[in-house]
Amino acid sequence: MRKSRGFTLIELLVTIAVLVIIAMIAAPSFGGVLIKQKLNSNANSFVSILNQAKSQAVLLRTTIAVCPNKTNTDNDFTKDECANAVIPSYSAMTTAQKESVQADRVYQVEIDSKVALQSTSASAVLFTALGNVSASKTFNLCASGYMRTINVEKFGNISQSSGTCS
Numbered sequence: 259m260r261k262s263r264g265f266t267l268i269e270l271l272v273t274i275a276v277l278v279i280i281a282m283i284a285a286p287s288f289g290g291v292l293i294k295q296k297l298n299s300n301a302n303s304f305v306s307i308l309n310q311a312k313s314q315a316v317l318l319r320t321t322i323a324v325c326p327n328k329t330n331t332d333n334d335f336t337k338d339e340c341a342n343a344v345i346p347s348y349s350a351m352t353t354a355q356k357e358s359v360q361a362d363r364v365y366q367v368e369i370d371s372k373v374a375l376q377s378t379s380a381s382a383v384l385f386t387a388l389g390n391v392s393a394s395k396t397f398n399l400c401a402s403g404y405m406r407t408i409n410v411e412k413f414g415n416i417s418q419s420s421g422t423c424s
Contacts, residue, residue, distance in 0.1 A: 293402045296370055301399050301406035301418055304367045308383065308408070308416050311365045315385035321345060324365045325382040326375055326397070335381070337364045344384040374400045376423065380410075389414040398423070 308324055315322040325340035332339070337360040341348045345359060369375055380395035395410040400423035409417045 290402070293372070294404055297373055297399060297401040297404050297406055300370055300373045301408060304369075304397065304399070304408055305416055305418055307365050307367050308410060311383070312385050312389045312414050312416070315387060316389040318362075319387040320363060321387065322363050322365065322385045323382055324367065324385070326367045326369045328369055328375055329381045330375065330377065337366055340364055340366065340382050344382045369399065372401055374423075376400050376405075383410050385414065 304326070311322045311324045323340055323344045325335055325337070325343075327335055329335050338356070341356070341359055341364050345363065348356065348359060351359065376398040377396060380397060383391055383395050385391060390413050391410055392412075394412050397408045399406045399408070403423050405421045405423045407419045407421060409415075409419075411417070
């Protein structure tokens with residue numbers, strides 16, 4: 259009787275072929291999981307920065323602006339553009355005052371390049387010294403048909419929901 263010393267070449271090739279077939283079947287769904295994770299990460303970061311800005315506005319008793327780094331029409335929305343859009347009398351400030359405002363009172367949310375911002379009602383949020391906003395704001399983040407909607411209500415309540423993009 260002969261002792262078995264290992265696997266034959268045929269057995270190894272069949273095993274590798276089966277693993278390759280399984281990997282090919284799983285790869286597309288894994289890509290969808292990665293996209294969903296990136297979208298969730300961006301949405302959670304956005305909500306976290308909104309909550310931080312709201313708290314900071316109440317703590318410092320001043321207005322705090324929050325803007326994504328891109329809008330529907332501008333893929334490079336800067337802190338200066340954000341402050342100019344929502345902070346009253348920003349354009350009349352000196353350069354030093356503007357730099358101070360951008361450093362202390364403007365928060366920018368980094369949205370990944372693979373995630374689209376499809377918001378029609380808002381490009382920025384301005385929290386007042388009481389932690390509320392002048393009007394409700396809605397931001398839609400989309401990636402590969404998946405959507406996360408972030409709502410900032412008038413009294414400063416922040417909520418997040420999911421859905422599909424059109």
